Amino acid sequence: MRSSIRPGYNPLIRKLESIFTLTDDERQALEHLPMQTTAIKEGQDIVREGDRLSRSCLILSGFACTYKTTAQGKRQIVSFVIAGDIPDLQSLHLKVLDNSFSTISPCSVGFVTHDALRDLCTCYPRIASAFWRETLIDAAIFREWVMNVGRRDAYHRMAHILCELMVRMKAAGLAEGHVCDLPITQVEFADALGLTTVHVNRVFQQLRGDGLIVTQGTRLTIPDWDKLREVGEFDPMYLHLEHAEAAA
Amino acid sequence: MRSSIRPGYNPLIRKLESIFTLTDDERQALEHLPMQTTAIKEGQDIVREGDRLSRSCLILSGFACTYKTTAQGKRQIVSFVIAGDIPDLQSLHLKVLDNSFSTISPCSVGFVTHDALRDLCTCYPRIASAFWRETLIDAAIFREWVMNVGRRDAYHRMAHILCELMVRMKAAGLAEGHVCDLPITQVEFADALGLTTVHVNRVFQQLRGDGLIVTQGTRLTIPDWDKLREVGEFDPMYLHLEHAEAAA
DNA sequence: CGGAACATTGAGGATACTCAACTACGGTGG
DNA sequence: CCACCGTAGTTGAGTATCCTCAATGTTCCG
Known part of the structure; x- marks a missing residue:
């Protein structure tokens, strides 16, 4: 509903707070997470299948999707991505991306380096767990999609x-x-x-x-x-x- | 090919060693991971959608699958599971299972408590990363399946x-x-x-x-x-x- | 030998696709 | 300001992939 973002408002923090209560330290660390914020217009690829990333992308606002393409050029969207999601968080542990990722509407995104994310994870194990958890939920959604499309x-x-x-x-x-x-x-x-x-x-x-x-x-x-x-x-x-x- | 398991042979160690060289400490820890080994015959559910687990299941040998069921009773297999896989590793961070999991052939499985897994992860961060990585690869396979079934x-x-x-x-x-x-x-x-x-x-x-x-x-x-x-x-x-x- | 699970076959039908045209809408430029 | 264009949405007719139902063949095991 709100299309403008309050300065300092971070949908990632909002999301993590829905899981557990952040300590002051944890909140501080998240608020000061070095992030390169960019506006991206609709229909733009952010990363592509085969890319090797050194940073991940947090969606601050807007709508995006991850997709794959068959050899014959047919596209399959494998997930819709909304504010607070980090669609390529997997790249923290997998060297090469197996899916592309593009905006559907104009988006505001924040790029966070893998180094910064790794530091965050080692200093704050609960945040590391929460990140892992997020990727597990993504997997759960993929499973549901397999069933949805298959059955x-x-x-x-x-x-x-x-x-x-x-x-x-x-x-x-x-x-x-x-x-x-x-x-x-x-x-x-x-x-x-x-x-x-x-x-x-x-x-x-x-x-x-x-x-x-x-x-x-x-x-x-x-x-x-x-x-x-x-x-x-x-x-x-x-x-x-x-x-x-x-x-x- | 080999249907019998050498005593002490652990397909999980084999798998991890294909990713990185284990230190002696890490190998020791994995070899002595407390595990309740059981033989399960074919076509048996091991866990069911909705279960809350306090342990995960490592496949030592045999063939299994994870699946979901629609309200109308149609089954969708969402992954095939082979030796070395831990199909419900996700339960370490997600309270309730969103899929069932059953054997296809007679299997030998090892149950490892979440407590033991958590200890392993805190003591050996590289193993924790490897586990995270495994779940990310599972997710990548689900994505591919969505495309396979969809397109x-x-x-x-x-x-x-x-x-x-x-x-x-x-x-x-x-x-x-x-x-x-x-x-x-x-x-x-x-x-x-x-x-x-x-x-x-x-x-x-x-x-x-x-x-x-x-x-x-x-x-x-x-x-x-x-x-x-x-x-x-x-x-x-x-x-x-x-x-x-x-x-x- | 009998039963159960798995595999195979045929005929008819439904869901979803292809192709192709046409409408609606918003933005852009003359 | 309006003509024009591109994108998104809509419609119709014919078709193909895949499904349903139902029967039959095959293999394995007790």
Whole structure:
């Protein structure tokens, strides 16, 4: 909802605080984490498959995605990335990136060197654990996506992903009630769900017709959360959120 | 190939040694890691979605898989698990399991308490990093599976997964040349690829007809590796193996 | 020898794709 | 200010991949 960032506001700190209470030392360290902040416009690759990184990228605001490409040039989006996420945190331990990562909307991002992250991890074991945990949650989401793409038809698949996005947006403080601003095009949904744009369009119409979603531009409203959740067989457990504000 | 385990042989140590040279201390610690070893017959659940674990499970020998189930009871296998893998290592940082995990063939497994693992991680940071790294590689494999299921048709999808299995088996020392023993039924391939058994069967026949694979019982032979790799668009990069014995 | 699990086959059908056109909308430049 | 362009969304007709159902063959094991 808020498109401007309060100076000093850091969605990473917000996220970690939802997991455990930071000590003053830990908060200080996070607030003073050396970070090169940059604005990036939409549709820009930030890193590409095969890159070797010496820094990771924290999303401060905006919407992004990680994706892979088949030899035939088909794109598969493997995750949507929102404020507070560090989509290439893995590069701290894996030498070469196995996926690309680009913005969907204009983004504000902060680059943190691996050295700085490693220092943080050695000095503050709880933060190291939290980072590890974050990458484990990413993995849990990938697992869920495998199931979503492998075992649900287009209609249920779309319902599921919309539920996931709403819950994650809510957890990030980017949704009120069951309304949020989702700058994701039908092309991108298609690439995330393993469908064609044409089919995504038809599924959207069906969901709208069934009163499960309302769209006005990029604004998504879910009028009957329980019904959509049921259609999408959505159980937020796999997101491993501490506070079950999720299920709301 | 070897179905019996040398006393003291530990596939986890083997795996870690492929990443970096263990110090004597580290090897000692790993060899004396308290572990409850058990034999489990095929088709047994070891842990289930929703479980809260206080120990993790190291596969010493045999074949297993992790899977999830839709509300309608459809199963999606999200990964195949072989010797040296710790499929529920995530439970060290995530309270509740979001997937089940069962054997495919008879397995020998070792249960290690989270306390023991945590001790190991605090005393030996390089082992902690290696564990983190392992979970990151799992995540990379999930990403690849999302793409495989989302953006490749059944024929290429099957070729891809067979390549992945062969490379992983080889890295674990369980394949010679391009031959290995794969106790995976067509039902399980179907559940892993998001297909039906009937279709998997037809795809297998096509692959056999095209001379890409030869099967004799559970034994899989890949007569023309380069050709299968091309069909499956397989690039082992995402497996993040240290030694590119992979590409062979 | 009988049963169970796995593999195979055929016929018909549904979900999702391809191709191609057309509309709506926002931004840009003349 | 409007024409123009690019992107996103929508629609229709025909098609292909993959599914469902149901039966049959095969292998392994007690």
